[in-house]
Amino acid sequence: MRVLVVDDELPARQRIVDLLRKDPCVERVLEAENGIAAVDTIESERPDVVFLDVQMPELDGLGVIDAIGAANMPLTVFVTAYDQHAIRAFEANALDYLLKPFSDERYEATMTRIKSRLGTGNAHNLDQNIAALIPRTSRFDRLVVKSAGRTRFIRATDIDWIEASGVYVTLHVAGTEELYRASLQDLAEKLEPFGFVRVHRSALVNLDSILHLEPISHGEFEVVLKHGSRCRISRAFRARLEERLGQAL
Numbered sequence: 001m002r003v004l005v006v007d008d009e010l011p012a013r014q015r016i017v018d019l020l021r022k023d024p025c026v027e028r029v030l031e032a033e034n035g036i037a038a039v040d041t042i043e044s045e046r047p048d049v050v051f052l053d054v055q056m057p058e059l060d061g062l063g064v065i066d067a068i069g070a071a072n073m074p075l076t077v078f079v080t081a082y083d084q085h086a087i088r089a090f091e092a093n094a095l096d097y098l099l100k101p102f103s104d105e106r107y108e109a110t111m112t113r114i115k116s117r118l119g120t121g122n123a124h125n126l127d128q129n130i131a132a133l134i135p136r137t138s139r140f141d142r143l144v145v146k147s148a149g150r151t152r153f154i155r156a157t158d159i160d161w162i163e164a165s166g167v168y169v170t171l172h173v174a175g176t177e178e179l180y181r182a183s184l185q186d187l188a189e190k191l192e193p194f195g196f197v198r199v200h201r202s203a204l205v206n207l208d209s210i211l212h213l214e215p216i217s218h219g220e221f222e223v224v225l226k227h228g229s230r231c232r233i234s235r236a237f238r239a240r241l242e243e244r245l246g247q248a249l
Contacts, residue, residue, distance in 0.1 A: 001118060002045065004030040006038040006064070007053040007079065012100060016051050016079070019107055025115060035059025036236055039067045047074050049114055051098070054080035059201070059236040066164065066201040067236075069185025075117055077110055145171070145178050154178065156194045160209040160225045162187055164202035175227040197244045199223060199233040207244065221249065 003020050007013035013031060020026045030045055032038040035056050042050065042064075050073070054061040061080075065073055081100040095117060096110045143159075145152045154173055163170040164184040171178040188198050195207045205223055213221040213233070221233040233241060233249075242248050 001026055001048040001114075002028045002030065004032060004038065004041055004045070004047040004050040004074070006032045006035070006050060006056075006061070008034050008056045009053075012053070012079070016107075019104070023111065035061065035064045035067075038064045042068055042074065048118060049075045049077070051077045051079050052094075054078055058234075063201045063236065067185065067198075069183045071183060072185060075114055077114070143171070143180060145180050147178060152178070156191055156196070157206070157208065159196075159206055160227060160229050161206060161223075161231055162191075162196075162204040163231070169204075172225075172227075172229050175229075197241055199237050199241055200231065201234065201236070203231045205231065213249065 003026055005013050005016045005020070007016075010033075013033070017029050017031060020029045030041055030047055032041050036059050038050070038052070039059070041047070052061045052064060059067070061078060065076070076094045077096045077098060078094045079098045079100065079102075096113055098106065098110060142156060143154045145154055154171060158173055160172045160174070162184065163172065165179065167183075168179050168181050169184055169187060171180050184198075184202065184204055188196065188204050191204065196204050197207060199205050205225070209225045209229075211224045211226060213223055215221055216232070219235045219238060221238075223231050223233055225231070238249065
């Protein structure tokens, strides 16, 4: 298996790396020192397992899951020094939870669970690998929204921005709001060809709907959109917007 270890503290990261490298079942160990690097590594390397620190600057562990999408995450083990994060970890579908400092025995118990899960999921993993080789053609330029007994067709170009709302998203369309069942990550992948860009772990914006930006502080901006809507550009996603614009903010 290929395993990614994400922690902004080198000693904590190194402890897990050292344990993993002793395991003959681990083919490769990857490292990321922050949440932004973790997102890039997960998307490019597609590890089987990630040991994910909860509290990190800029983009924390839960933010990594939001950015990737829970359905697209590798098997996830949260690692943190704060036990109050346990409930949130399991709500995010984590396989396990390691509380720092943890013993070798506790780590081994986690690895047993990981190997058990991967061992029973070989057929499913093979299907996923085959599916990854098939080009995606399911891009769409409109959404079918069902609400209050009616079915509405919303053009992507009419959406000002999209906000994450649990297992749903809120579509902000011409000053109105519509609830749509989908993950923000899934919509980001499908709508990027139509001029949308992720500006926050919980916000996807239509570039054509931006009127102007207002600086807040520490590299963050607030986006002012058509029809009076506002949302924030976080430092973690600022580079994505700059890349789409082809210039620095």
